[in-house]
Amino acid sequence: MREEELSYKGIHGIPVILEPGNAARVDRSSWRLVRPVYNKDKCTMCKICYTYCPDSAIAWTKEGPVINLTSCKGCMICVEECPTNAMTQEKESS
Amino acid sequence: MKHLLITGNEAAAWGARLIKPHFIPTFPITPQTECIETLARWKVEGDLPDTDFERMESEHSVMSAAIGAAAVGVRVFTATSSQGLMLMHEVLYIASGMRLPIVMVNISRGLSAPVTLWSDHNDFLDQRDSGWIMFHAENNQEVLDMVLQGYRIAEDPRVLLPVMVNMDGYVLSFTDEPVIIPSYEDVKQFLPAYDPQHTITSDRPVTVGPPVMDEYTDYKAQMHLASRNALTVLDEVQNDFEKIFGRRYHTVDEFMLDDAELVLITQGSMSTTAKAAILEMREEGIKVGLLRLRVIRPWPGEIICKALQNVKAIAVIDRNIAPGKGGIMLPEIVESLYHSINRPLVSGFIVGLGGKPQTEAKIKEITHKLANDLASGRPRIEWNDVEVS
Structure with missing residues (x-):
């Protein structure tokens, strides 16, 4: 495109994401080599996994953590930090 | 309006004082030190009541803090020199890429090694391609005036780019010259209250400068057009400036x-x-x-x-x-x-x-x-x- 054909878009030409929270919808499942697996029997409901997840891919419910495997990129921080080994890792099959 | 015999450093500080920035992150370096010492003294003496004046731990932090403050939508001023500007280099691209209207004065000094404290223009010409709008003043009056004009140009919705006002170290920074200091009222008329175009606030959270893939060229093209627009805006601003202050500058x-x-x-x-x-x-x-x-x-x-x-x-x-x-x-x-x-x-x-x-x-x-x-x-x-x- 010739330079004179470019048009200035003002605020719409600035790299700003105006809609908050849309990162939660990005599918990162293909990034994972391993996935976290939750074992309810060992869980003390301490919320450390929920607190430490850098992508907020773990939600907290009355029943304990719920992992969103679309958001989880497989960093395994939850597995590393869980004091009772209620979070373990499993290889992704493909 | 009053006439003062002041150095280039003080003229830069006066420019900042007149526009009443909300935030001045600083780190001292020769020959810029007198500029921020002057602002610090005014802060202590109560002449900058609405300004948060901070000594950061490096120039890299200065520009990072300036970006943070500008992103929440306040006016930011800072000044640096030479090696300090070089330490900011990486962050300068982020300021311009996020299209934040920061104004910074650079008091130019040659780069090490060998060490020199005196002026040449390699420090800011090294930032030539960073997307910042760059002015180079001839005298102390122009330093003050370009700080005032800098905010008008930087904040214009057609531009939204940071502005660097350069002056020669020692020759201007430490030389007294007669400078007309405009009144607060005149400056307020020339530069109305800041109306930020895109801000991070708690009630309207946004992400600035996110990772992109295909759109990278588009954003750079927009920066380029914004910078070209600054030539038009610069010209327009002179009419208002002349009406209020009786001076104008040609491109x-x-x-x-x-x-x-x-x-x-x-x-x-x-x-x-x-x-x-x-x-x-x-x-x-x-x-x-x-x-x-x-x-x-x-x-x-x-x-x-x-x-x-x-x-x-x-x-x-x-x-x-x-x-x-x-x-x-x-x-x-x-x-x-x-x-x-x-x-x-x-x-x-x-x-x-x-x-x-x-x-x-x-x-x-x-x-x-x-x-x-x-x-x-x-x-x-x-x-x-x-x-x-």
């Missing part, structure tokens, strides 16, 4: 160019010396004029080309050096003249590195060499201040 400073055959292209404080030398040479009948580059980015190529359409020979005087290439402004000028019908002879002069004084005698010597080049038809690259051949 390029033309001095005795109307009938000039020989033209010196200069930057910064040496231009004043060169103008004095030109007045004397005119008495001798030498048809010499001057074009001062005061806007480096966006590059006013068409205006420069038009101003030089009837001249015969040009000396581009570079107070900077790109080792392995030469003077930095020489190729920029030559590129702008390449498509002109009358292509004048262009010689390059490398002068004043590390603050070597540029006297009237030296300017006359350059003019005589240029006249010889025109007579012989052979342009030159001249190292003017080399002491060992």
Whole structure:
């Protein structure tokens, strides 16, 4: 495109994401080599996994953590930090 | 309005004081120190009641903090020099890429090694391609005025880019000159309350500068257009500025160019010396004029080309050096003249590195060499201040 054909878009030409929270919808499942697996029997409901997840891919419910495997990129921080080994890792099959 | 005899550093500080920035992150470095010391003193004495003045742990942090504050939508001012500007380098691209209207004064000083405290222009010309709008002042009044104009231009919705106002270290930063200090009322009329276009606030969370893939070129193209728009805005701002303050600035400073055959292209404080030398040479009948580059980015190529359409020979005087290439402004000028019908002879002069004084005698010597080049038809690259051949 010739330079004179470019048009200035003002605020719409600035790299700003105006809609908050849309990162939660990005599918990162293909990034994972391993996935976290939750074992309810060992869980003390301490919320450390929920607190430490850098992508907020773990939600907290009355029943304990719920992992969103679309958001989880497989960093395994939850597995590393869980004091009772209620979070373990499993290889992704493909 | 009042008249004060103040240094370039103080003129920069006055510019900041008059626009009442909300945040001034700082880190001291010679020759900028006096500027932030002045602001710090005013803060303590109560002259900057609404300003948060912070000493950061490095210039990298200064610019990072400036970006954070600008992103929440407040006016930010800071100043630096030389190695400090180099330490900011990475963050400068983030400020411009996020399109944040920060205004910073750079008091130029040559770069190590070997160490120099005195002025040349390599520090800010190294930031030439960072997307910042870059002005280069000739005197202390222009420093103050360009800080005021800087916010108007930076905050214009057609621009939204940070502005760097450059001045020569020592020659301006530590030299007293008479400066007109405008009143707060006049400045408020010229620069209304800031209306930020995109901000991070708790009720409207946004992400600024996210990772992108295909759109990267589009955003860079938008930055380019925004910078080009600044030429229009700069021109428009002069009308308001003149109405309120009685002064105006042209995008390029033309001095005795109307009938000039020989033209010196200069930057910064040496231009004043060169103008004095030109007045004397005119008495001798030498048809010499001057074009001062005061806007480096966006590059006013068409205006420069038009101003030089009837001249015969040009000396581009570079107070900077790109080792392995030469003077930095020489190729920029030559590129702008390449498509002109009358292509004048262009010689390059490398002068004043590390603050070597540029006297009237030296300017006359350059003019005589240029006249010889025109007579012989052979342009030159001249190292003017080399002491060992």
